[in-house]
Amino acid sequence: MKRDDLYAVAEAIKGPMKDFVRESRVRTALLVNHSGQVLAQRGFSRGFDVGDVATLAAAAHSSAHALAKLTDSDRWTHLHHAGREKQIFLAPFRVGDEELILIAIFDDDSTLGLVQLFFDRLVEAIREIPQLQNRLPKGDAEGFERDLEAGVERLLSEPEDD
Amino acid sequence: MSDPVGRALTRITRAAGVQGAVVVDAEAGVAVASELAPGVVETALAAMAGSLFRRTSDASRTSGFGGVRLLQLDAADGHVLVAGAGSLLVVALTESGAQLGLVRVEAARAAGELRG
Numbered sequence: 001m002k003r004d005d006l007y008a009v010a011e012a013i014k015g016p017m018k019d020f021v022r023e024s025r026v027r028t029a030l031l032v033n034h035s036g037q038v039l040a041q042r043g044f045s046r047g048f049d050v051g052d053v054a055t056l057a058a059a060a061h062s063s064a065h066a067l068a069k070l071t072d073s074d075r076w077t078h079l080h081h082a083g084r085e086k087q088i089f090l091a092p093f094r095v096g097d098e099e100l101i102l103i104a105i106f107d108d109d110s111t112l113g114l115v116q117l118f119f120d121r122l123v124e125a126i127r128e129i130p131q132l133q134n135r136l137p138k139g140d141a142e143g144f145e146r147d148l149e150a151g152v153e154r155l156l157s158e159p160e161d162d
Numbered sequence: 163m164s165d166p167v168g169r170a171l172t173r174i175t176r177a178a179g180v181q182g183a184v185v186v187d188a189e190a191g192v193a194v195a196s197e198l199a200p201g202v203v204e205t206a207l208a209a210m211a212g213s214l215f216r217r218t219s220d221a222s223r224t225s226g227f228g229g230v231r232l233l234q235l236d237a238a239d240g241h242v243l244v245a246g247a248g249s250l251l252v253v254a255l256t257e258s259g260a261q262l263g264l265v266r267v268e269a270a271r272a273a274g275e276l277r278g
Contacts, residue, residue: 111189112191113186114191114210117205120205
């Protein structure tokens with residue numbers, strides 16, 4: 001995705017992401033595309049590198065997708081890892097031609113049920129954004145590096161407006 | 163459903179005015195089993211009831227009252243009853259004119275059975 005497109009998309013996603021973080025009470029929420037490009041980030045990310053998390057989430061999505069294909073399980077809905085203090089919820093969803101992935105990190109202030117509930121609402125809200133209907137072209141291998149750089153650069157250059 | 167969870171749900175939903183009952187994993191806030199009227203969203207009821215019970219339990223313990231056994235939320239158009247059953251919760255959703263006493267008894271009984 002080009003840098004200008006990314007800014008427009010990031011702007012449109014801001015509201016729904018803000019609502020998701022507030023309502024589900026997750027500590028951090030990241031929205032990335034299948035190549036690991038960060039489209040939005042809300043909440044607190046101290047203690048980990050956003051770029052690393054985005055890239056690993058995209059990789060986890062790819063392997064889970066391949067695994068689902070191998071086992072004829074169609075597509076996977078979400079991946080939940082419950083740690084001792086923090087939990088990770090990773091879920092893909094489709095907007096236009098693009099598969100986006102939500103990564104939510106939460107502690108005992110929230111629950112898997114709440115995150116799932118508000119994830120469904122987030123997906124609905126994002127799908128209703130007019131700019132996103134046909135705005136997300138499917139990425140390719142060559143665009144991966146550029147996408148990742150653009151996403152991380154945007155995040156680092158833009159302060160949150162809470 | 164012939165298992166204890168199924169029997170508990172059936173008994174609660176037999177009471178007049180009950181719109182649904184769901185057994186919820188208390189830690190995760192996700193539904194384990196449910197019997198719901200059309201239009202009642204299982205995910206939402208489980209998540210909200212789980213969160214409500216958890217927060218109320220925290221507040222109760224902090225205030226020195228110990229853990230919550232039964233929680234009743236009275237709203238303008240209905241009631242939500244949540245009974246603690248160890249790692250599970252028994253949740254009943256009713257309309258405003260429901261037989262609340264009976265629902266409370268059934269929810270508490272079901273929670274007791276599930277606690278073993």
